[in-house]
Amino acid sequence: PVDAVSPRAAGGGAATVTASTGTYRVARTGQNAFTAVTAVCTHEGCAVTGFANSRYVCPCHGSEFSTSGAVVNGPASSALRQFPATFENNVVTIAV
Numbered sequence: 001p002v003d004a005v006s007p008r009a010a011g012g013g014a015a016t017v018t019a020s021t022g023t024y025r026v027a028r029t030g031q032n033a034f035t036a037v038t039a040v041c042t043h044e045g046c047a048v049t050g051f052a053n054s055r056y057v058c059p060c061h062g063s064e065f066s067t068s069g070a071v072v073n074g075p076a077s078s079a080l081r082q083f084p085a086t087f088e089n090n091v092v093t094i095a096v
């Protein structure tokens, strides 16, 4: 669910979601648009916990990824896996 004080409530925010299937980064890219990617860095497997300038940042070696998971800066060379995310009735659903 997305509530009024969530970092996802405003466009450009991002949050970490942990589910039984893994940990994901979820970003709001538009009023009703969200993206969801795995939070596991493709470089050496660190948790991608940072978020700055609309990019996910891996704290281990500084790789940067777009909100759709594409590599913006290495050393990672592969994109974060993206999962379909839908938004309805203030709930984001990630299809994994």
Ligand code: FES
Pocket (backbone or CB within 6 Å): 041, 042, 043, 044, 045, 046, 058, 059, 060, 061, 062, 063, 074, 075, 076
């Ligand atoms: Fe993420 Fe190295 S593990 S940049």
